[in-house]
Amino acid sequence: MVTTSHTATHAAQQAGEATFDRVSWIRVSSVVLPLATPISDAKVLTGRQKPMTEVAFLFVELATEEGHQGIGFSYSKRAGGPGQFAHAQEIAPTLLGEDPSDIGKIWTKLVWAGASVGRSGLSTQAVAAFDIALWDLKAKRAGLPLAKLLGAHRDTVRCYNTSGGFLHTPTEQVLENATASLASGIGGIKIKVGQPDGKEDLRRLTAVREHLGDEVPLMVDANQQWDRPTAQRMGRAFEEFGLVWIEEPLDAYDAPGHAALAASLDTPVATGEMLASVAEHWELIRHNAADIIQPDAPRIGGITQFLKLATLAEQHHLQLAPHFAMEIHLHLAAAYPQEPWVEHFDWLEPLFNERLQISDGRMRVSARPGLGITLSEQARAWTRAKAEFGAR
Known part of the structure; x- marks a missing residue:
């Protein structure tokens, strides 16, 4: 398992009076879920793919200066998990110092941070985990289910x-x-x-x-x-x-x-x-x-x-x-x-x-705020790699 740490820098634009909080800490984790039975659909029977034995997840956890938190995830089946994790590590520092309420602005900023690899596919699937975590945080801060x-x-x-x-x-x-x-x-x-x-x-x-x-x-x-x-x-x-x-x-x-x-x-x-x-x-x-x-x-x-x-x-x-x-x-x-x-x-x-x-x-829909999910100890145990940015 590889863990890295970066000190948060004030990379975001100067805040206006409507900004009350900033992203101060990020953790990205690569978690591999094993499947009890190899899974086959028509792509396996026709020879296009091998049976699926695991699912790779990219988890993003966020925290802000005011103590609010969010969690999001993306995933890949058969291949692509390490690539999503690698891309997430590259673009994560872009989020530090941003107002977590500015989700549309942040989505665009994260996409353009890696725009040379495109605006669909693996790159935006990595961005998705950050975006979902921001929406989870926003709903939790409001005390509402998403x-x-x-x-x-x-x-x-x-x-x-x-x-x-x-x-x-x-x-x-x-x-x-x-x-x-x-x-x-x-x-x-x-x-x-x-x-x-x-x-x-x-x-x-x-x-x-x-x-x-x-x-x-x-x-x-x-x-x-x-x-x-x-x-x-x-x-x-x-x-x-x-x-x-x-x-x-x-x-x-x-x-x-x-x-x-x-x-x-x-x-x-x-x-x-x-x-x-x-x-x-x-x-x-x-x-x-x-x-x-x-x-x-x-x-x-x-x-x-x-x-x-x-x-x-x-x-x-x-x-x-x-x-x-x-x-x-x-x-x-x-x-x-x-x-x-x-x-x-x-x-x-x-x-x-x-x-x-x-x-x-x-x-x-449960009454739990946000997405209403927290990572289990089993998910932590299945973590293959993680990287942290900023400070809590």
Whole structure:
């Protein structure tokens, strides 16, 4: 483990009378979460990727001169974690001395600190952890859950489970997992599809729908593994199952293909999780390429960027179903005008001391201020490296 320390310098512009506080201390940590079972979706079965055995997290912890604190995180699956951590170390000193309320200004400053490596992808995913920590701090300082600070439209959000339906899991176990999820209060079930033999997808989906009955919301996710003709054929075959959506049927950047598919099917098309900026999502929106947009706040640069995208999505009457990171996305979904969905994964639970409450098919916004999470001792134990800047 490598730890570095820097003395805070007054690098920010001269404060105006509206500035009451400044960022004085930052810690960035690389935490690797091991997965109990190697995870496989269609990308593994088609040979594009190896099974996933761990998830790398970038955590940012902030403190101010007045004693306020915030926490945020980003993540990477399979590769990229060390790169996010390295970039975070490079740009972190830029934040020292800044007014933590000036989140939009700080986002721009952090992005331009590393602009030569671009304004999407790994660089802005590193920025996201700082941005999320600043929003957490702001809500904590106000004594409000983040959803309430943003302006919640609801105190609970529909939720569905994904982690029980991966392709490495035998069908019988998928059925057992679905039963357990519904019994725990989760409202919908998503399973993975996109196998090399589409008949296997149909057999698996038939078994799940018969097991659940017609009333339980059911989604499928192909993880970008179909070409256009296959997506069209499978989409038509899936119509009889009454799905809430078909997710990522095509390559994430094929906006025209998604648009043609969405126009031809009764089943809604959902996509967006793999895109790494608001600009990339705008390509989906302007092509009418999705009925349901699935942004991931850590991937697109944080909460500041998510809110910009949410405004675009609302103006185009899109449904919202954020990807992964339910600890963050619960709050953002609660603040979206149209009824959204939040994706339930239990993978991240060992990282935090708190648990999200679920009942009657919905995830509940807690009364805890900010994101409502604190790092567990297990997360500290899984820390591979950390760096500190400034002084507490």
